Amino acid sequence: MQEVVIAAAQYCSVPGDVDRNIVLHREFIATAVRENVDLLVFPELSLTGYELSIAREQALTLQDPRLDALRADARTHRMNVVLGAPLAAGNGETCYIGAIIFTADGTLYAYTKQHLHGEEIHLFSRGEGGPLLTVRQHAVGLAICADISHADHPAKAAQSGASIYIAGVLISHEGYQHDTSMLQGYAGQHGMAILMANHGAPTGGWQPAGKSALWDEQGEQVIAAQEEGNALIIGRKNRQGWHGSLHPLS
Numbered sequence: 001m002q003e004v005v006i007a008a009a010q011y012c013s014v015p016g017d018v019d020r021n022i023v024l025h026r027e028f029i030a031t032a033v034r035e036n037v038d039l040l041v042f043p044e045l046s047l048t049g050y051e052l053s054i055a056r057e058q059a060l061t062l063q064d065p066r067l068d069a070l071r072a073d074a075r076t077h078r079m080n081v082v083l084g085a086p087l088a089a090g091n092g093e094t095c096y097i098g099a100i101i102f103t104a105d106g107t108l109y110a111y112t113k114q115h116l117h118g119e120e121i122h123l124f125s126r127g128e129g130g131p132l133l134t135v136r137q138h139a140v141g142l143a144i145c146a147d148i149s150h151a152d153h154p155a156k157a158a159q160s161g162a163s164i165y166i167a168g169v170l171i172s173h174e175g176y177q178h179d180t181s182m183l184q185g186y187a188g189q190h191g192m193a194i195l196m197a198n199h200g201a202p203t204g205g206w207q208p209a210g211k212s213a214l215w216d217e218q219g220e221q222v223i224a225a226q227e228e229g230n231a232l233i234i235g236r237k238n239r240q241g242w243h244g245s246l247h248p249l250s
Contacts, residue, residue: 003238004136006039006164006193007032010212010231012201013049016058018085021047022066025083028232029073031249035234038104039080039135041166043199043212044113044145045097047085050170050204052119059088059095062108067100074102080135082142084168086124087112096127099144099168103133113144114153120146132162141192143167148182158190163217166195176209188219193235193242200229216242 009028014020025042032040044050048058060067074081080103087098087110097113097120112127113120129147133140141157141164148154148167157165165186171179180196187194194215199208213224214235223244225231230249235242 002136003236004039004138005035005037005234005236006135006166006195006214007035007037007041007232007234008195008197008212008214009040009042009046010198010200010210010225010229010233011042011046012230013046013199013203015049015051015203016054018047018058018060018066022070025070026073028249029070029077029079029081031232031247032079033077035232035247037079037234039133039140039166040082041168041195041197042083043197044168044170045084045086046168047083050199050206052123052204055086055123056095059086061088062100062110067108071102071106071108074104075106078104080104080133082133082166082168084144094125095123097124097144098127099130099142101130101133101142111142111144113147115146115150117146132157132160135164138163141165145169145171148179151186154186154190154192158192163192164195165192166197168197170203170206171198171209172206173209176211180213184215184219184221187215187217191217193217193237195235200225200231214242214244
C-alpha cells in the first residue's frame with residue numbers, strides 16, 4: 001500500500017480579509033510541505049471567516065487572480081488543497097458556500113455546499129456538491145459543515161467508492177459532541193477514514209470548539225487538536241494503519 005498523508009488545518013481566520021487569509025493559508029501549506037502532506041483541508045469559509053453579513057460582497061470566482069499563488073503552491077508541491085470561500089456564479093446574483101479545490105496537477109474546481117442551515121438559507125443558494133477527489137489512489141468525498149448532518153451525504157460518498165471523507169466545518173462547543181459522534185459513526189458504518197477541519201478562533205459571532213480531528217475506518221479517533229488556535233493535525237496511513245501527529249502553529 002502506498003502511504004497517504006492527509007491533514008486538517010485548524011485555522012483562525014482574519015474576518016473579511018481575503019488577502020491576509022491567503023498569506024496565512026500559504027503558511028499552513030508550507031508547514032504541510034515539510035510533513036509531506038498529500039491532502040490539506042481548511043474549515044468552512046476559511047478565506048473570509050464565517051462572516052455571513054459580508055459574504056456576498058466578499059464572494060470570489062474561480063478566475064480570481066488572488067487564487068493564483070495558492071494554485072501554484074499546490075502544483076509545485078504536488079499537494080491537494082481544499083479551502084473554504086463564498087463563491088459567486090453566473091451573473092453574480094448567485095452565491096454559494098463553497099470549497100475551492102486545488103489539485104496536485106494544477107486543476108482547479110469547486111464543491112458547493114448542499115445543505116444550508118440558519119441564516120445561510122436566506123443568503124446563499126443550495127449547492128450541488130462536487131466529484132470525488134483522488135489522492136494517491138484513494139477516492140475522497142468532500143463535505144461542508146451541515147452536509148454532515150444528513151446521513152445520505154457520507155453514504156453516497158461511500159457508495160461512490162470513497163475511502164476517505166473530509167469536512168471543512170464550523171462547529172461550536174454546544175454542537176461538538178453531537179456532530180463528532182455522527183462523524184465517528186459514519187466512519188465505522190461506511191469503513192471510511194474521516195477528517196474534520198474546524199475553526200480555531202471566534203468567527204462571525206460564533207465560538208468554535210476547535211478540536212479538529214481524524215477517525216479511522218473503525219471509528220476510532222486517531223488524533224485531535226486543542227480547543228483553540230492554529231494547528232495542523234496530520235494522519236499518515238501505511239500498512240500498519242493510521243498514525244497521527246499534531247503541529248501547533250503560531
